[in-house]
Amino acid sequence: MRSLGSGRQIVSMTETLIEANDVHVSFGQTPALRGASVTAAGSEILAIMGPSGSGKSTLLHCLAGIYPPASGEVRYRGRRIDQLPDKERTKLRRTEFGFVFQFGQLVPELTAADNIAVPLLLGGARRPAAYRQAHAWLERLGLPGLFGRRTGELSGGQAQRVAIARALAIQPRVLFADEPTGALDSQTGEQVMEVLVGIARQERTTVIIVTHDARVAGYADRTVQVNDGLVTAAALIGAR
Secondary structure (H helix, E strand, O other): EEOOOOOOOHHHOEEEEEEEEEEEEOOOEEEEEEEEEEEEOOOOEEEEEOOOOOOHHHHHHHHHOOOOOOOOEEEEOOOOOOOOOOOHHHHHHHHOOEEEOOOOOOOOOOEEHHHHHHHHHHHOOHHHHHHHHHHHHHHHHHHHHHOOOOOHHHOOOOOOHHHHHHHOOOOEEEEEEEOOOOOOOOOHHHHHHHHHHHHHHHOOEEEEEEEEEEHHHHHOEEEEEEEOOOEEEEOOOOOO
């Protein structure tokens, strides 16, 4: 493990950063995960693939501390997070984890800058500093002219780039992306993935992507397959 000049420690790709071990989750009488296990290393880009209803999104939500499993363990940096109180898991998601969802989940009435600045403000940043960072991230994502535009007025690709900026602005150790290109056409999806993966590698951020699209999985260092609530396969797939 080493640290950057900012003091942030970076876990190498030989060290496990986050993992689920023998995780079981059910919704009512319906099992979603039936003993799923998966690991992701520091700075690794991992794709979780599987058909609709296979349990891949539920597995991502367990790794992110959103769903505590009925049994099994979820560990982040060696610490069990499935046993943490809701308040501590919420703090973890606000400070250590970033999220990009299929439809962005931006606040359409707010500007692009507002959407990026809000998580920074919640984390304790002062307003001028938060908006300076928002502006810098919009420039980095190739969207310098959208600082004051409401996100409800943006194209799908633009909005998803703003969502990526919002997720990465807090400098998360892990970025969770659930079908990040699912609402985009193939060309725009490719552009969004190029941006997401490129910046994640620069920042040495671990990325866990849930997708059913082999083209999206092709950006990962490794892919695992989820079927019927179990992780059934893993392979290196040659990241771009």
